Amino acid sequence: MDKNMEKVLEVSGLTKTYKNKRGIYDINFEIYRGEIFGFLGPNGAGKTTAMKIMTGLMRADSGDVKIFGHSIHDSFESAMEKVGCIIETVESYPYMTAYENLKQASRYYRDIDDKRIDEVLEITGLIKYKAERTKNFSLGMKQRLGIASSILSRPELVILDEPLNGLDVEGMVEMRRLIKHLSDTQNSTFLISSHLIHDVELTCNKIGIILDGKMLSIDYTDNILANYASLENYFISEVERNGSI
């Protein structure tokens, strides 16, 4: 790896325990500019918890997250300035239109005008529903609006928690294309969580496997596929190596 590559996200010693003793334990990893990092793990492995802490929705018991060198504890605003995200579920104000929802988000950034709002609505295929209230939106449409909202500010780091939820096959293919496109044209960095192994294999160039709140391994997709027939084989071998499946 090129040592000069810019560190976009640095997670160190992240720990959070819920009352039911589940949680995440000592999660450490780094993401460099331009990478599409896949956070792979079964439901309940701790992906969402880790992402919630990274985006300020939840406080960690210990550990820190630095985004573009800014700690989310000490300088949250600077850390989140170039971040766009969808965490767990896409939310919107149901009494507002798609445009009004995006307008609300745009106010937190400089230089995001109506033209940019139209642009993201166009990219996500929602332009014809621009003036429609989101309470009538289907799950897929809401997901698209969430994606529009997360890329609205032209973020350099996009954090997507299960972005394919609610999308049909066509939507999934489009989504994958959009991620690749943003990665190629704007050199955006991605952190994507998913429990869909096939999807992670197709989209991500670096993969971290999380199980029972612990990070099992991190490697580049190319390295993995050079040694294993598929990501699924790698996943199973890693999980077995750590004594559970």
Added chain:
Amino acid sequence: MEAFKAALTNEVEKMYKKKKAAVIVIISLVVIVLGQLMVTGIRNGLGLRTAGGTEFPILVLSVFTNTILPLFTALVTIDVFAGEFSHNNMKIILTRPISRLKIFSAKLTAVGFFVLANLIVVMLLSTLTGFLFNSASISATAIARILISYFVTVIPVMTLAIIISVFANILKSGSAVFFMSILLYIVLKALGYVFPQYSSLFVTSMLDWYNLWIADSIPVLKALRLFLIMLGYSITAFTAAFYLFDKKDL
């Protein structure tokens, strides 16, 4: 400051878009009309002198500030905190580049705008009704009395709103917070009547403090004392509510 302005604009826009503002204006109007009908009824039916043109707005304020205004304020305060948490909408703002302190302050400032706007609407409508139905000459003093009494009412109502925001950050259910606020309001009101010597300690008794400001000679020291008590309540409640808001995991 940019982030705070953005959050404040968004909060005000949300209140407006929810159509609650329109409903509240309509209810305020209905109350004023009912008040006017009552005043006219008493005057014509019983032959009693009730409220003159300039007294009518103050009469409306005395009813409004003890009943509907705290109720509306509680509803709006609960809506911006517990309401957004329970609808999972809080996430939309929390992941944007803005600190929780700014979000929290912007939300309370928006509630302040709401209180002010509601008071202004009632003031204009009641003044207009007062002059239309109870003929009286307009004097500068009368206008000043109306203006002062409506504007100083913002302070106790906001104190109440900040106290309610503490509950709205403890309990998840909006209706539970609303129930608790009403109960607290009734208990404090009752305590104010039972122990009048301590009434200046109860925020609910301070809703009438505009009377001090329109007295012939303003009791400056008493007004200052009440103001400082309200300020103390506000600072304590703000700190407690923000602490809870900041610690909240979604």
